[in-house]
Amino acid sequence: MKKEDKVSTREKILHIATALFHKQGYNATGINQVIAEAKVAKASLYYHFPTKDDLCIAYLKERHRKWEQDFRAFLRDKPNKVIAAFDAIIDDNLKNDFRGCSFLNMLSETPPQKTKIFEALQYHKLELQKFFASELEDSELAYQVYSLFENAIMESQLFRSQAPVLRLQKIVVSLLDKHQG
Known part of the structure; x- marks a missing residue:
């Protein structure tokens, strides 16, 4: 071959x-x-x-690569990438019928003893945290925004609605305004 x-x-x-x-x-x-x-x-x-786990890890690596590529492309021309990140959730919900985060979905199916899968899941979330940290100077604020972003994904999937994303995006706007003022 x-x-x-x-x-x-x-x-x-x-x-x-x-x-x-x-x-x-x-x-x-x-x-x-x-x-x-x-x-x-x-x-x-x-x-x-x-093994199926090897296939899963390859899937997670490919999913991360594709997600990051699409996320960065979506944000490329946006003046405020932190706020626009929430618009990316809305866009993804429309494209994928509120399927949610592949990594959080996989987490719910994975027992903790599957450490290599957990490491791939953690890698994606740590990279997302790094994105917010690179956009915001305050590490505590970056983590709060990251947490609200994650919640927006889960809530919109759970309720099959953009309303939680928009609501949490408003909270982020308020947090950023307070932080700047």
């Missing part, structure tokens, strides 16, 4: 797993479904991903 074929097969498997894990969740997605939808042999899947 040529190297290009291996990369192509790996990417195909990862693409299908990403779509299924994002849509159905990790536990509801079986390896046999991934194999069938990717149209690959079981040996090919296990060659690239020896």
